[in-house]
Amino acid sequence: MATTSSHASSAGRTPGDRSDDVTATGAPRPGGAGSLAGRTVSRIGFGAMQLERLRDDRAAAVALLRRAVALGIDHIDTAHFYGHGFVNEVIAEALRPEDDVIVVSKVGAEPAHGGPVPLRLAQRPKQLRAGVEDNLKSLGLDRIPLVNLRRADIGPGLRAEGDQIVGIEDQLAVLTELRDEGKIGAIGVSNVSPEQLRTALPAGVACVQNSYSLVSRGDEDMLRLCLDEGIAWVPYFPLGSAFPGMPKVTDEAAVVAAARTVGATAAQTGLAWLLHHAPNVLLIPGTADPEHLRANVEAGAIVLDEETLAALDAVPTRSGDIRLP
Template sequence: MSSSQLAGRTVARVGFGAMQLERLRDDRPAAVALLRRALDLGVEHVDTAEFYGNGFVNDVIREAVGDDVLIATKVGANPDPGGPVPLRLAQRPEELRASVEDNLRTLGTERIALVNLRRAELRPGLLAEGDQLVDVDDQLAVLTALRDEGKIGAIGLSSVGLDTLRRALPAGIACVQNAYSLVARDDEEMLRLCLAEDIAWVPFFPLGGAFPGLPKVTDEPAVQAAAAALGVTPAQIGLAWLLHHAPNVHLIPGTASVAHLEANIAAGSVVLDAETLAALDAVPSRSLDAALG
């Protein structure tokens, strides 16, 4: 599995998104075992958040993961177990600082290698409104202060537009996490800016289809044809395409299944030749806004 720079460290390009571990809340040993299996398979980057299972996922990471793994968390939302969705936005500077402190506590560490600011200015997901509409400069000021204090190592951005990224560059941005896949390439210009600025690109929803109306990578005939030709799954083709598309891409596919975990990590070894890449590149990109209506 190839490696690349993320938050100042060289790590394997296929990491693990820990959100799905919440599905194992009633079988904590299974959650710990799944995460340890990911590490055995070469995962060196685990992506989490305090609002994943209201701290449950962070607590599992605290038990299963050592200091040699890059832990990335995100702030900008807090757990809301009784709400219509299990999180609520928390965009104000004082809320961001409190969220970092919550993550430090539940992860059991004095320093988090990478903290991503979930800006909530793009769909899919919650959009900021009212007092949650906060200037990015004010948000970056508190995160920069936390970095200066040694509580976080690097700052990333999530759910942001191109103008926001450009404004944020002077703060020193380590990565961008946006929804992006073979069938939803709205952010191609942003990806290229990140490549030019040595910023890691960490797409979520890498196979599309996470919300009703979003196209699925695995439904594409070109993806299915490539999978059949190479003897792998359509999902592995979708993940492999992302890794081939740009060298700054890091993947964080998540699952609660050991079999799916192993398949996801194996996608990092799938080689796509020029002809296959050309066929995949020709798959039309659909706008997320248009798909969501």
């Protein structure tokens, strides 16, 4: 598996930039070329969480990842707590050094069997260190190119309580130590407020992962801050969410109309809007289905004209949040 890494970072390129337009395997970059942790990547990557659905068919999971690489994906987002190491182990099996794929993982939670959700928070510094060690082991790496700190005091999902309420400064301190030790290459942050991001900037932030989509643009100012600071914006829930109480991009009439105009699905149109919206946006849509993977990659080729973009930009931001027990 590739282990190329750096804690430098720079913003993604514009959709029309043709430099670095193929991956190490010679595949065209879906969505064009962007930048993450100091290296060129395809702007459409792959979120590996749903590979857990293929636990009973490991060969299919490996084949899906090989297909992703063949389609030009060279940025994979994962975590040891996805399937209690299963997803990472499949990634380690599927990827080859010559693929030159950057594997990004995250810490801040750990597997929890038998609970209301299959994970629990692990926010304390010693838990973050243990999480990095778990990821190194299950990925079979000596160094993880980029590790995201998944906070738990804003955004959808679990909320920190008791000893899981930890200051971001203490968390960044241990991640900086791990970077200095050579166990991680770069630091990212997830589920952060603008104030927390500014606190984190001196540590050297390579990317931000917050919930963000066409219908949930509350973090617009932070996206622009990332653009100014040369930080990649890697949204999760890029099409909204199927969870009750959260809006869905594909339900919007303007998105459906735009999809008709460009000859794509509403989901592809929602992803294409994100790529057009800001040059530092990188996408990591996930799936366990080869056809869905292909459709996600093809979203990178969709061109939205000014009239269509204006119609999509006019879609109002909708509030919506879920808090898991």
